[in-house]
Amino acid sequence: MQQRARVTIVEDDPTVLKVVGDYLRAQDFEVQQCADGIAGRELLSKDLPDVLILDRMLPGLSGDELCGFVRQRAPQLPIIMLTALGSVDERIDGLERGADDYLPKPFALRELKLRIDALVRRARGPQPTATPFSLGAFTIDPARRIIWQEGRQIELTTREYELFLFLLRNPDRVLTREDILREVWGWSFGEASTVTVHVRRLREKIEAEPHFPRYLRTEWGVGYRFTVDGNTP
Structure with missing residues (x-):
């Protein structure tokens, strides 16, 4: 039980x-x-x-x-x-x-x-993939809910971790705020500002210059896109 x-x-x-x-x-x-x-x-x-x-x-x-x-x-x-x-x-x-x-x-x-x-x-709950995996500069251990960036552990809240894991599992895909609210928060509707704030907090932890993000890009009028290599398209 x-x-x-x-x-x-x-x-x-x-x-x-x-x-x-x-x-x-x-x-x-x-x-x-x-x-x-x-x-x-x-x-x-x-x-x-x-x-x-x-x-x-x-x-x-x-x-x-x-x-x-x-x-x-x-x-x-x-x-x-x-x-x-x-x-x-x-x-x-x-x-x-x-x-x-x-x-x-x-x-x-x-x-x-x-x-x-x-x-x-x-x-x-069980994680979708318990085996650790790497994607570009990031290494993910879903079983332990830990993510490293170039060997440095990133301190993430529950929502930040779930948001980042969702982005990592959907590289180079444009995700709307509604997609993120549904998959990360489990909400069928909600304020888009909730996603905006968590993206901002996540950028502060993974980007060298949060105001000029390399990895977590804004797709204006649509949502966000995570780029694996962090290079400008």
């Missing part, structure tokens, strides 16, 4: 904290929770869950700061950020801080569960 997925919730609204915690326990998740950023940091220093649900606006230590703390300890820990800030720019900013996903308040509990399920399934 597969072990129950463990979820940590850091949320200062007592109603949201109770309702989400009770719902996830009823859905057979193991849940830990706390109501401020400092308590969240202490909890996460001792034990890391399978998925972290993090409110962006927290007392003591902000959600952004706590996200940065977790990213230093566990780059691939899936983080879903909750935000009462409804603008697209605010959501993009949360993703740029290192969140893998976000949900604006108010949100449906079932949608939250589906997003947690997708993150857990990707982390625990």
